[in-house]
Amino acid sequence: MSGVRVLAGTRKGAFVLTSDGKRDRWEVSGPHFGGWEIYHMKGSPADPDRLYASQSSGWSGQVIQRSDDGGSTWAPVGNQFAYQGTPGTHQWYDGTPHPWEFARVWHLEPSLDDPDAVYAGVEDAGLFRSDDGGQSWQELPKLRGHESGPSWQPGAGGMCLHTILLDPSAPGRMFAAISAAGAFRSDDAGQNWRPINRGLQSEGIPDPDAEVGHCVHRLAMHPARPGVLFMQKHWDVMRSDNGGESWREISGNLPSDFGFPIDVHSHEPDTIYVVPITSDAEHFPPEGKLRVYRSRTGGDDWEALTTGLPQENCYVNVLRDAMAVDSMDSCGVYFGTTGGQIYASADSGDSWAPIVRDLPAVLSVEVQTLP
Amino acid sequence: MIRVVLPAHLRTLACIDGEVHLDIDGPVTQRTVLDALEARYPMLRGTIRGHDGGPRRAFIRFFASELDLSHAPPDDLLPNAVAAGTEPYLVVGAMAGG
Secondary structure: OOEEEEEEEEOOEEEEEEEEOOOOOOEEEEEEOOOOEEEEEEEOOOOOOOEEEEEEEOOOEEEEEEEOOOOOOOEEOOOOOOOOOOOOEEEOOOOOEEEOOOOEEEEEEEOOOOOOOEEEEEEOOEEEEEOOOOOOOEEOHHHHOOOOHHHOOOEOOEOEEEEEEEOOOOOOOEEEEEEOOEEEEEOOOOOOOEEOOOOOOOOOOOOOOOOOOOOEEEEEEOOOOOOOEEEEEOEOEEEEOOOOOOOEEOOOOOOOOEOOOEEEOOOOOOOEEEOOEOOOOOOOOHHHOOOEEEEOOOOOOOEEEOOOOOOOOOOOOOOOEOEEEOOOOOOOEEEEOOOOOEEEEOOOOOOOEEEEOOOOOEEEEEEEEEO | OEEEEOOHHHHHHHOOOOOEEEOOOOOOEHHHHHHHHHHHOHHHOOOOEOHHHOOEOOOEEEEEOOEEOOOOOOOOEOOHHHHOOOOOEEEEEOOOOO
């Protein structure tokens, strides 16, 4: 393996960082699309030079950009995200019905085997798919159309579909997560969906163990063991050993079980990472110490990873899509902060260093391990 | 010839350097100008108004001849100075910060 490419989406543009396998010197390219919010960028597993980026602004809405040369050049593709049929309503913050309105694309998930196929998770929560490289988008309407849809409410950041996981071992099985509706599973390539939230407990909703209404912040899966899912919920870190049929809490000895991202080591399916955040009101690390927590036991037992991370006066946040791993022999772990730093570890989290430190607030981080 | 000035972020998106010059047959209205603009630069569809000629995006404004035309009916004729090409039609990003 010859190198690593980090795709960073920020509040004011996109950045592409590249390094060789040592991962100690980085070249930074950007900003691409300066001034625009880049919620997410991701490369195709089938063609690493095919990248997709979600570009948006309050003035001019949504644009989707595509690169066919690894991020050197980009071209806008289709940006029409039309809900299928009459969209109906969900609940607004005050509990009144509110029409479904497209706001932006939060997450792009390219197909595992076709560079021209890509899913988009959007706000207001919906799932779209393109089969022509992003030129046109069709909704997979049964998710938004689930019978519980009219009861869904937005989280503070909007009612977003932010996580899409594709099961490499079972074609057609995919997972999605919505704030604040919960986790959902499809076994037929997104044609039909059902909630998978049994075992979640959320004190902020009227029925703490309701079928839907949970503010799931992020799901993670190891591709070699796709039946095991990990979840960072608003509060609580959770695990499922049966494809989401049921969940159990694995927060264990974390200093706070509030947070946003969660990810899995590329070679060790039971090694997982979270970044504890103080609380839903205080979106910064406990005690002003930026600590990644790692469990090597699939949860419950956690160790703080601090070497190279600021351990005083640090009050940044790490957003849900802003952590990723590479698949080099020594697994690299990466995360971006709202303070504009991207930290990387080339040794599974044992030590960290900023690979760039003064970007706009980082919204997303993805990593490609290049052949 | 109709002169159109776009905000910087849309000029960058469409790889436009300076003003856009459009030739329009028939009445010169906001709709016909934007239709011609989007026909030449398809990547601008959805960024100024809704797709297929939909409503103006909330934080986009249309000015011409020192008038705010943002709320004018899209099929009203634009000022003669715009139709004659002596003054530009301005597509403006509202002062909304961010």
